[in-house]
Amino acid sequence: MSADLRSFFGRPIIIGGGIAGLMTALQLSPEPVLLLSRSLLGADNSSTWAQGGLAASFGEDDDPAMHLADTLAAGDGLCDRDVASRILQAAPKAIEGLAGFGVPFDRTPKGSLSLGLEAAHSRRRIVHAHGDGTGREIMRALIAAVRSTPSIVVVEGVEARRLAVRENAIRGVWASCSIGPFFFGSRRVVLATGGIGGLFLDTTNPWGSCGQGLALAARAGAVLADLEFIQFHPTALDGPERPMALVSEAVRGEGAALIDETGQAFLQSVPGAELAPRDVLARAVWNHLADGHHVFLDARQRPGPAFARHFPTIASACRGAGINPARDLIPIRPAQHYHMGGVAVDSFGRTSVEGLWACGEVASTGLHGANRLASNSLTEAIVCARWVAESVAGTPARRTRPAFANVYPPPAPIPVRVFLSRALGIVRDGEGLKAAARALLPLAESKDGVSDPAAVGLMIAVAALLREESRGAHYRTDFPHHATAARRSEITLEAALAAARELGHSPSSEGAK
Structure with missing residues (x-):
């Protein structure tokens, strides 16, 4: 096995087997590429579960x-206009490229693409494949x-645990699988493992999506x-199953309505009603539930x-829950679904660490701003995969020496879920965020499996605490209005740890002990 591993040294390494990772690998062809996936391709990833389209x-x-x-309206002042414009102009051609790979997009009887409507879109522009089976x-x-591409070597059942970094430059990936730890040497690594739903009690993401890509980047100093x-x-299906089944807003785009147990359509005062931006609608549903009501999709x-x-x-x-949507109301409630934040990247997917790129949900390109416009995420992944691949291919391969593989425990997010669900849900406040940061600090500094999920949660909590305003998906009861100036936030793990330690020594925390 070690001889085989040595033969891969120097190849670009892609971490993640979802749409972003697969597209980046294909765009790099015919350059030899190593793609690491912690599970079999197509299993246990958010891409496969995606109901929405492009x-x-x-x-x-x-x-x-x-x-x-x-997109800019939904992003509530925080989108990078130039980046968003570039991505959206490239979108139609990128989707046509997917059709060339054999994606069976839904079409009209005349053969043109069938276009759906989703929340906050002013036109029908959502492309689907097999209805809600797009992902x-x-x-x-x-x-x-x-x-079927000979230049791509897929290694399944292998999980990246740490990035090897020297002088702020990538040297390789420490990974682990059922038969032991391994080191893959490379000076070019692409993170394409996104999603943080596994850090929340209520989510539509796979449990295994615990922010591993964010943790890898953060531990590398990005x-x-x-x-x-x-x-x-x-609108997630309200029931005992976790993760929760998503009820796509395409259902509302086709005319379904939100009502409560009395039959009242309670969104009359919400601009856009059922097709309002997701942050607005999620808060409206959350507040109605908090008032003691039940909410249904009719x-x-x-x-x-x-x-x-x-x-x-x-x-x-729905059938699994004993519901026939053509006859019965569908009980719903909000659930964590997507992370607009991520590893800061430039227009070619390059991070602040030399030799490290990020693509897909793990990256923060500036497209989504404070609140992602529906179905822009898959579009972003396929468009940016090409630019990332071009940048990687244009970076000269350099030799790197083998290293001993360090063993790091697999992520164990269960203790983190309670803290994040309580403090970083739809409605937040400063005291709750401070309490979460203090609780997560010792977990993030530990040496066991909870360390990486806790570190990701800690960075989110500190970033939320520092944003003293309400904007998009970030709503604070103690700062319910926009700040005067819109600004994007940046943070490192080192800064988050320092901020949390300072909270632990604040007068208010001393009085609470």
Whole structure:
């Protein structure tokens, strides 16, 4: 095995087997690439679970400028306009490229792409594959393409535990699998393992998505951005199952309504009602639940009998809960869904650490701002994968020496879930954030499996504490209004640890002991 590993030294390493990782590997072809996936490709990742589609301006009544305007409005002042414009202009061609890999996008009888409507979009511009099975169908096509590409070596069942860094430059990846630890030497590494849902009690993400990519970057000394912005989807299927099944807002785009147990449509005062931006709608649903109500999605009339045909994945989840959406109300509640923050990157996906790139949900490009516009995330992943690959390919390969593999325990996020769910949910306040930071500090400084999830949670808590305003998905009851100036946030693990230690010595904390 060690001889085989030595033969891979110097290849670009991609960490993550979702859409961002697979697309980056394919775009790098024919350059030899090593792709590490902690599970079998297509299993236990958010990409496969993605019900929403890809947003792009294909319609005759649409253009990239309109798509940009909707993105900026949803982002609540924090989008990077230039980055967003560049990504959205490239989106239609990138989606056509996916069709070339065999993704069976839904089409009209005339053969054109069938375009759906989702929240905060002013036009129908959402491209789907097999209704609500878009992520699954994209993954199926990309996995087949990767497995048939000789230059891509896929190593499954291997989890990256640390990045080897010397003088702020990447030297390789320490990883672990069932038969032991290994070191993969490389000066070019791409992080494509995103998602933090496993750090929350209520989530639509796989339990295994515990912010590993953020932890890898943070331990390597990278700068992270906008960590406080966490999107809660307003309509997750309310029941005992965890993770929770998502009820895509495409259902609302087809006319389904939100009502409470009295039958009241309680969103009359919310601009946009069912199709308001996700942060606005999630807070409205959360507040109605907090007032003692139950909330349901009523799809009995629209889409009605066509529900199972348009949304087979959601219909299956509902059947498992004893619900027929064409006849019954669907109980819903908000759940953690997407992380707008991530590793700070430039327009080519380069991080603050030399030789380290990030792509997909793990990256913070500036597209999403304070609140992601629906279905922009898959679009971002496929567009940025090409630019990341071009940057990696344009960086000369240099030799790196083998190193002994350090053993780091696998992530154990269970203790962290309670702290983050309590303090970093839809509604936040300063005292709760301080309490979470103090509780997470000793866990982040420990040497066991809880250390990395706690470090990620700590950075999010400190970033949220430092943002003394409410903007997008970040809402604080003690600072309910916008600050005068909009600003993106940046943080490192070292700075977060120092801030938490300072909180531990503050007069208020001494009095609480």
